Amino acid sequence: MADATTAARDRIDRALALLERKVLDLKARPASAPGIADDDLFAIPTPATPDQQRRIAELEAAGREASAALAAAAMAVRDILSRDDD
Secondary structure, three states: OOOHHHHHHHHHHHHHHHHHHHHHHHHOOOOOOOOOOOOOOOOOOOOOOHHHHHHHHHHHHHHHHHHHHHHHHHHHHOOOOOOOOO
């Protein structure tokens, strides 16, 4: 089990490092710079029809739920890893 938890921790660490690098890159760009193809996470939605606004709200809610689930999963992995270390 230690091998699986170590592999999971490594994957999480790599994903967080990649996310942090992308955020830092985006923050370092001047406001006048042209957009980047994968900066949708930070894009402000354009005015939309009521159906599109509803869909945006659904996606935002799903994103919040996924974020909470990921945080809970990360906490569970950390808890398991801390038990393995003891």
